[in-house]
Amino acid sequence: QKEVEQNSGPLSVPEGAIASLNCTYSDRGSQSFFWYRQYSGKSPELIMSIYSNGDKEDGRFTAQLNKASQYVSLLIRDSQPSDSATYLCAVLDSNYQLIWGAGTKLIIKP
Amino acid sequence: DAGVIQSPRHEVTEMGQEVTLRCKPISGHDYLFWYRQTMMRGLELLIYFNNNVPIDDSGMPEDRFSAKMPNASFSTLKIQPSEPRDSAVYFCASRRTGGGEETQYFGPGTRLLVL
Numbered sequence: 637q638k639e640v641e642q643n644s645g646p647l648s649v650p651e652g653a654i655a656s657l658n659c660t661y662s663d664r665g666s667q668s669f670f671w672y673r674q675y676s677g678k679s680p681e682l683i684m685s686i687y688s689n690g691d692k693e694d695g696r697f698t699a700q701l702n703k704a705s706q707y708v709s710l711l712i713r714d715s716q717p718s719d720s721a722t723y724l725c726a727v728l729d730s731n732y733q734l735i736w737g738a739g740t741k742l743i744i745k746p
Numbered sequence: 747d748a749g750v751i752q753s754p755r756h757e758v759t760e761m762g763q764e765v766t767l768r769c770k771p772i773s774g775h776d777y778l779f780w781y782r783q784t785m786m787r788g789l790e791l792l793i794y795f796n797n798n799v800p801i802d803d804s805g806m807p808e809d810r811f812s813a814k815m816p817n818a819s820f821s822t823l824k825i826q827p828s829e830p831r832d833s834a835v836y837f838c839a840s841r842r843t844g845g846g847e848e849t850q851y852f853g854p855g856t857r858l859l860v861l
Contacts, residue, residue: 668848679837679852680789724789728848733802738788 638663642737655712665730669708672724715744750853764826769838781837828860
């Protein structure tokens with residue numbers, strides 16, 4: 637069974653530091669990779685997508701993809717209390733199905 | 747542009763009652779997904795439609811669950827009869843095909859409590 641693994645956390649990071657969120661996936665034929673953010677009581681919202689190996693930066697967010705290691709990460713620079721949320725990794729597999737991780741709860745401490 | 751619309755936002759019902767959840771996808775989106783989210787099981791895909799046709803319903807937990815999409819702008823998820831273990835947040839999401847864009851856009855969810 638195809639899987640997407642994330643550490644459930646909580647991951648506690650001081651305000652202003654870099655938060656690093658990690659995700660591994662089992663299907664080597666996976667095509668596309670997404671990071672969604674979900675605030676408590678709200679719906680998931682897309683914050684980053686990445687399709688090729690390397691880094692993709694968008695403001696304070698950087699997604700990193702390493703297909704050889706089947707690993708995708710999300711870095712949040714200058715972490716703010718408003719970044720406190722659950723971050724969901726989602727992977728579009730070789731059957732064009734979106735497989736979801738269980739999410740990592742991130743807490744930014746002021 | 748309006749996002750995905752779901753109704754009701756909250757539903758409290760008693761065991762054995764029928765529950766109907768409604769979803770209006772984003773205009774122009776040809777895929778529609780129904781998810782269920784609980785603390786224990788996380789986000790689970792129940793069923794998805796492409797151009798109003800159900801493609802994969804393998805995530806539907808039991809025959810008590812059914813989903814329909816009579817047209818491109820409306821879908822329902824029905825639970826009959828409901829049970830306490832169905833208590834969860836049910837999300838509807840939609841996306842469009844093509845342009846390298848596979849982002850799913852989620853509605854606000856329906857919080858269901860079955861007593």
